[in-house]
Amino acid sequence: MTKPLVDISNLTVGAETDSGRRVKIIKGVSFTVDPGEIVALIGESGSGKTTIALTLMGYARPGCSITGGKVCVGERDVVSMSEKDRQKLRGTDVAYVPQSAAAAFDPSQRLIDQVIEVSDIHKLMPRSEARAKAVDLFRALALPDPEHIGDGYPHQVSGGQLQRLSAAMALIGGPQVVIFDEPTTALDVTTQIEVLRAFKSVMRKGGMAGVYVSHDLAVVAQIADRIIVLKDGVIQEQGTTEEILHNAQHPYTRELLSAFQPAVFASLDSTAKKDDRKKGPVLEVSNIYAGYGSTGRDGLPSALVLKDVSCKLERGQNLGVIGESGSGKSTLARVMAGLLPHARGWVSFDGRELAPQANARSKEELRRMQIVFQLADTALNPSRSIADIVGRPLTFYHGLKGANRENRVIELLDMVRLPKGLLHRLPRELSGGQKQRVNLARALAANPDVILCDEITSALDTVVAAAVMDLLKDLQKELNLSYVFISHDLSTVRSICDQVMVMQSGEMVELLSNSQLPDGARHPYSKLLFASVPQLDTGWLDGLPEDIAGMGSPTENAHDARLRANS
Amino acid sequence: MSGQIPLLVVSRLGVTFLTLLIVSFVVFGATLLLPGDVVEILLGQAATPEAVAGLREAMHLDSPALVRYGQWLFGLLQGDLGVSYANNMPVADMVAGRLANTLRLAAATTIIAVPIALLLGITTAMYRGSLYDRVITTIVVSIVSVPEFLIATLAVLVFAVWLRWLPALSFTTDLSSFGQLLKAFAMPVITLSFVIAAQMIRMTRAAMIDALNMSYVEMAILKGASKTRVVLRHALPNSIGPIANAIALSLSYLLGGVIIVETIFNYPGVAKLMVDSVATRDLPLIQSCAMIFCVGFLTLTTVADIIAIVSNPRLRT
Structure with a gap:
């Protein structure tokens, strides 16, 4: 049996509340991650999953501190390490992909400078070499225009691209373990697919270990080898992905799984309300044009958001x-x-037009x-x-x-x-x-x-x-x-x-x-x-057609351009 | 988007000039509302109705206010500040020397106060919650709440009366050697530095703490960056806008708000000139001083805003 790469034993993390009271937020957690293995930490907000993941870098958010236990990465225990040694470890041995790449990129610096900053801090390689490596990573992560995308600023690229850039930022130092902190939660589903795919292929090729933090079982099912279910800072259950999905033992895991399967839809539009129908829709909008910004000569706002939208809401539906x-x-x-x-069109309620x-x-x-x-x-x-x-x-x-x-x-x-x-x-x-x-x-x-x-x-x-x-x-x-x-x-x-x-x-x-x-x-x-x-199927992502993004139109880029205009 | 910065800067400058125009109107209007009549004050005992009417006509005080505003504004635009009512000297000559004094004092204070304020503001933000932070913050809050005349008086008491290191009055005609200059400036500069640095420290600290709470700072820490690097590379560049504004607001105080310090140390600056001119109802002088203060204030805030615009990468390229 191989020796685990990450070995966390009896980890406790304390936090100070606003009133100064000390509480334990992680209550004795132990697990291991083998080389090349991706382990998912899953749980709801407040379950401590991000806190645990961050301890791998010896980091606790302001107000929190590691109060006990061991977190071994390789041979060394990061808990007992000096802050200087931890700084050396961060970015090189353990790297982090943040939840919201949009917030995690410094708005005032060029993307490439931030991506290769790890190499800069730890003096890993000359700048030109780091740049070349970054471009390779951009290519591997399927980013458009890998040669030049780094010359822009964070606000100039889309959310999905930023998330992939943040993965490049994590991988530049050649880490042994990568922490993914809900990296696709802030993305739209169609973008999520591409990002997940890019992550998965890069991790597989590099043979890197990963800790994937998420609340979404379906996403985790695509990428993780093993799943650890957390609640209130305690591990509820752990097992391989298949085991958790198909043979969950703990009631909390089952609850998570059942919440994922929505209740079957049952129309309430029963016979009792059939006569209401005759009165027509309760709410109706017709040919609506609306948007933001100053009104132009054609009577439409400069940033038009809604174009010719019509819909009806039937009573009781x-x-x-x-x-x-x-x-x-x-x-x-x-x-x-x-x-x-x-700007144009009308809204009516119960048959009467509204102002x-x-x-x-x-x-x-x-x-x-x-x-x-x-x-x-x-x-x-x-x-x-x-x-x-x-x-x-x-x-x-x-x-x-x-x-x-x-x-x-x-x-x-x-x-x-x-x-x-x-x-x-x-x-x-x-x-x-x-x-x-x-x-x-x-x-x-x-x-x-x-x-x-x-x-x-x-x-x-x-x-x-x-x-x-x-x-x-x-x-x-x-x-x-x-x-x-x-x-x-x-x-x-x-x-x-x-x-x-x-x-x-x-x-x-x-x-x-x-x-x-x-x-x-x-x-x-x-x-x-x-x-x-x-x-909720481990083969879902791999089973999707390669060109899924091409199915919809307009393309992602047009969509991104609009997102940027909004922000 | 490349054309955005010049456009924004030009429109910001436009706003400044518009504000200045409005200010000039308000200044002119406000001086009209001053109680007392310059003609009667000038004539004193000899103020017979005929003499008053004659002088008023001679000084063009009988024309409608709007006309006088127009003439005054036109003069201002050509650099003509008018002629003092009190002693018939051109206002420009009276102000020039005083303005140089004020600017000299302001510059000396700026050179000392701004770096100290930035250093303390940034370091307290870096180590917020530490003993160091708490001590500095407490001192700064106490200084903010102490009125400056008290600081000035204490400074005189300590340095001039007890220690006898420095002269109590700054106004000496003989400022030939550097040592004398230093001595004359020391106390006003110390007092003013205390007052404006306190504000700047607080604002810088707040701006830095905002920046340090951002996710990209945490990201930098997780890349293994040292504390200094995090602050200098990530937090500071993103808080330049608010810091520049805080500095501009504090510095603007050095132009108009220094009257108390100028009075206590008998320093011949513009603020003191303005107060003196109020006593003599010397309208052109009052108006000119007021306009100088406003121009100074507007220049500083405009510069700060332009720095904020230029430092915003969203507006670059």
């Missing part, structure tokens, strides 16, 4: 809007809600359509109590005050399955899932007919997100709601929507009914989008 970042999904929600007035601006709409019109934003953290006023946040629309729309208002708030919290003990808490004292429920309760307070859900589960962990989806379905049954459900994630949209609109570059590409998902897609872009969703 749900309309899904799916597309990648920059496709105009959120803009559509903002147009519906009147937050962004459209483009929210402030020109009547209180009743506003009440009947509510919006829930993606990030509860920014949507909830941090200095208001939950009672205030949920109570405000009650006063505004229904004139409720005092005890009546409080009782209604408690009812609403109960509806979103929150205990009334949270009433006087502040948003920051709640977990991510709880905050999103408060966000939803605030929308429900208005007693709306339609709720626009803008990526409301995207920032949540899989298990929590699944619970929120179940809640949405229950609420729909109880309150006869209709949702416009915006997401980049096919499986969530599929689990709740009767109809799904696929958007690309601000245009509607295709409208599909739930039963047509995902195989009934006709348009090449929808096909590409659906085919790009990772499957």
